Amino acid sequence: MKPAWRSGNQIRLLINGDAFFPRVFDAIRQAKRSVVLETFILFYDNIGRELHAVLQATAARGVSVEVMVDAYGSPDLEGEFINTLTAAGVRFVLYDPGPRLLGVRTNVFRRLHRKIVTVDDEVAFVGGINYSAEHMIDYGPEAKQDYSVEVRGPVVDDIVAYTREAIGSQQKVSHWWSRHGRIRPDRPLPGEAQALFVWRDNDQHRDDIERHYLQMLREAKRQVIIANAYFFPGYRLLKEMRNAARRGVRVKLIVQGEPDMPIVKVGAELLYTWLVNAGVEIYEYIRRPLHAKIALQDSHWVTVGSSNLDPLSLSLNLEANLIFHDRAFNQQLTDHLTTLLKADCRRVDASDLPRRNLWQLSKNVVVFHFLRHFPAIAGWLPAHTPRLAEVDPPVQPELETQDRIDVDNGGVKP
Known part of the structure; x- marks a missing residue:
């Protein structure tokens, strides 16, 4: 397919x-x-x-x-x-x-x-x-x-x-x-209700969702908003976010400020300095845990789906997203996220960034080498053919008729 x-x-x-x-x-x-x-x-x-x-x-x-x-x-x-x-x-x-x-x-x-x-x-x-x-x-x-x-x-x-x-x-x-x-x-024609169903599997569509994100960032002209719960993407996507910001696109990233798993924020924070210094605006959603996997570009491109921008979603799990080219839907989501940014998010500024020192530099080197090579590393992980276990209906006891009961009891009802 x-x-x-x-x-x-x-x-x-x-x-x-x-x-x-x-x-x-x-x-x-x-x-x-x-x-x-x-x-x-x-x-x-x-x-x-x-x-x-x-x-x-x-x-x-x-x-x-x-x-x-x-x-x-x-x-x-x-x-x-x-x-x-x-x-x-x-x-x-x-x-x-x-x-x-x-x-x-x-x-x-x-x-x-x-x-x-x-x-x-x-x-x-x-x-x-x-x-x-x-x-x-x-x-x-x-x-x-x-x-x-x-x-x-x-x-x-x-x-x-x-x-x-x-x-x-x-x-x-x-x-x-x-x-x-x-x-x-x-x-697809911008402004019409065009839709594309894309998925990630461990066979012929290993990076389809990521490729659409990369293409979206390369083609962006005015703005990109990405709201993603578990943000620790591959090196290519980070590079395209930086490139877009450096050529004048307003790139806004919304991540968890009140994460459901603390390690999520630790991972995202390791990327803050690299992105902020390139002009990417980072916002932490602080009202409650963010579980979003959505993004928009300019005035027509939108994606909504199950795929996070992290190693599990981009390299291992089975995911599915819908991508739309539709101005009205893009505007609806833009308005919603703009309100969310103003009411429920805190922008990460220079004072929030970790101080530059040898320890921080060492961590960044390890992180970026990991992100650069993770798709290859993922290939070493177990890649068995998954088993689908269909659950059989419960066995129904044979229902005896009243006549059978009567016969077995010599015609006398118990």
Whole structure:
């Protein structure tokens, strides 16, 4: 399957679980033919329980429902949770489960990190939001700031075909053009609702998402805004950010100021001096943990997806992003991020940068050599063929008729 630009799509930005979950759950409830859902994390909390109820009821109506969950990211799903789904007709697949070593999960590399839902081959959701209560604002100070998109139109065919191949589905794709009778151009034109579905795998599409980021930075003329939760990218991307800033593009980078994992901020801070000295504006989001994986360029380019700009996402995990060429959507996200920058971010200035000394220089040398060579290093890590473990429905006990009971008891009811 080869990625291609598709024209004539409708896009809806979904900010946080408060906007995302109602749209996804409602789409699944209204499904008539099929639902395919992939996610990294599915927790057994109030969000997970609501998703469970929606999937179970939809499958019970005879709709084809297929779910694939990463076994590392969702390690504690109870047997009853899965069994009640499979008993209702849900096809439930665990991505690459592995045994624990002394109670510790060891299969950390090359995870299924995508978050995709498709319904009836007509609507798709792609982004970074997992199925857990921590994506809801009322979760409190630890609630994650995150994004997804709902899309309708020709690009949905590509998403459906990809997810069904990934999950090993036997369902056939009902092509958009056969349903609506339109021919789809394959060249993007700024200002139109053009969409491109891109993914990262460990086969023929190892660096597709990164290449689109690099191209975007090279072609930027006025501004670039990148909001990314786990920012520790490869050397090439850092270099293109610096090059863009040096030729006059206003490059703004939003990273975590209140990280969910402290090591995340430590890694990003090692890059601050190198970027700030080249003119890149760095902002720390300080309201709560940032889980975003979004970016925009100038007046038309936007990407939303699951891919962080860190070694795991860029070199190991399975990821998926949507890229759009659409002025209205670009403006909507620009307005949102501009408000976010003013209200909830702190700009990193020269006084925040570490003092230049031998220790700092040594750390920077190690970091940049690591970033320069990480794709090659990643190739040494385990690259086994991942196993998809489909969960069989629970065995139903044979139900005896009352006549059989009566016979076995000599005609006397117990």
